[in-house]
Amino acid sequence: MTNPERGRSLLRFAAPQNFYPxxxxxxxxxxxxxxxxxAIGLWIGFFVAPTDATQGQVYRVIFIHVPAAWMxxxxxxxxxxxxxxxxxxxxxxxxVMSQALAPTGAMFCFVALWTGALWGKPTWGAYWVWDARLxxxxxxxxxxxxxxxxxxxxxxPRRADRxxxxxxxxxxxxxxxxYFSVQWWNTLHxxxxxxxxxxxxxxTTMLAGMLVMAFASWAYTLAVVLWRVRPMILERxxxxxxxxxxxxxxxxxxxxxxGRA
Amino acid sequence: MQQWESWSAFWxxxxxxxxxxxxxxxxxxxxxxxxxxxxxRRKDTTxxxxxxxxxxxxxxGKRNGEGTMPAMESET
Numbered sequence: 001m002t003n004p005e006r007g008r009s010l011l012r013f014a015a016p017q018n019f020y021p022x023x024x025x026x027x028x029x030x031x032x033x034x035x036x037x038x039a040i041g042l043w044i045g046f047f048v049a050p051t052d053a054t055q056g057q058v059y060r061v062i063f064i065h066v067p068a069a070w071m072x073x074x075x076x077x078x079x080x081x082x083x084x085x086x087x088x089x090x091x092x093x094x095x096v097m098s099q100a101l102a103p104t105g106a107m108f109c110f111v112a113l114w115t116g117a118l119w120g121k122p123t124w125g126a127y128w129v130w131d132a133r134l135x136x137x138x139x140x141x142x143x144x145x146x147x148x149x150x151x152x153x154x155x156x157p158r159r160a161d162r163x164x165x166x167x168x169x170x171x172x173x174x175x176x177x178x179y180f181s182v183q184w185w186n187t188l189h190x191x192x193x194x195x196x197x198x199x200x201x202x203x204t205t206m207l208a209g210m211l212v213m214a215f216a217s218w219a220y221t222l223a224v225v226l227w228r229v230r231p232m233i234l235e236r237x238x239x240x241x242x243x244x245x246x247x248x249x250x251x252x253x254x255x256x257x258x259g260r261a
Numbered sequence: 262m263q264q265w266e267s268w269s270a271f272w273x274x275x276x277x278x279x280x281x282x283x284x285x286x287x288x289x290x291x292x293x294x295x296x297x298x299x300x301x302r303r304k305d306t307t308x309x310x311x312x313x314x315x316x317x318x319x320x321x322g323k324r325n326g327e328g329t330m331p332a333m334e335s336e337t
Contacts, residue, residue, distance in 0.1 A: 057275035057277050057281065058274070058275070058281060060281050107292075111291060114284065115284040227299050231303045231306035234306055234307070238314070243310070
């Protein structure tokens with residue numbers, strides 16, 4: 001690295017040519033952590049956590065439903081955060097980060113809705129009801145789709161970045177609405193099982209399984225988003241010398257591996 | 262095996278097999294799909310940018326800064 005401005009602070013990773021290799025080094029570690037935590041979480045969820053007194057076995061959907069729902073909200077807030085940083089500081093990488101997060105957020109949002117439907121049928125008698133929690137979560141899915149469609153439809157990257165950032169920031173208002181919907185409205189969906197102020201209303205092993213799965217989702221998100229952001233950075237920075245060097249290296253690698261570069 | 266009398270009891274999930282395995286099945290299928298798409302995109306981007314770079318010459322991009330590359334849109 002010959003960049004004379006190279007600082008020792010973490011801020012130097014705001015520069016794409018420094019962040020790109022860092023992302024590549026970190027992603028496999030987060031993936032390994034995700035695999036490990038998923039294995040532990042599933043083991044707790046299926047073999048340690050007891051049968052639920054009222055729901056029987058079907059409650060075991062909780063070990064993906066709750067972590068997925070949390071991630072879908074959290075990822076949207078992180079997208080809004082990077083969008084705000086991008087708009088205020090005019091940093092190229094921030095917008096790319098929020099765009100790399102969106103598909104994973106949408107995936108978790110869909111998983112939360114799907115598992116909720118499959119859990120709702122045997123417990124409420126319906127796959128879907130137009131309850132405040134479910135409706136606002138569905139709106140979150142549409143916000144994700146809107147963000148992805150808009151940022152991909154606009155050809156000029158600067159305009160796409162700004163349009164996406166506005167959807168991310170405006171849509172973020174929906175996240176507290178989802179979270180507090182079970183308190184603000186009379187919903188069929190149950191209230192929060194876990195909160196920072198009250199003792200949890202569930203067995204310790206159930207809670208443990210859920211939290212381990214939540215950390216697994218975090219690690220997975222970090223890994224897959226870092227992997228996704230790398231080619232996006234190459235695309236944006238394709239005019240620079242460091243991307244040229246990186247591409248030639250990748251090209252040689254795939255040739256020696258027998259692929260057609 | 263804690264919690265379960267047998268493997269068949271485990272797979273049956275107290276009669277809720279469809280709902281439990283339907284949830285876990287879709288989730289892991291989507292994760293697998295997402296990973297495949299992410300790695301495919303990495304490979305495609307590297308190839309496409311390499312071709313572009315070799316086609317236009319090493320310093321081609323410096324002329325027009327952030328301009329869009331029409332040749333890149335037609336690639337699959």
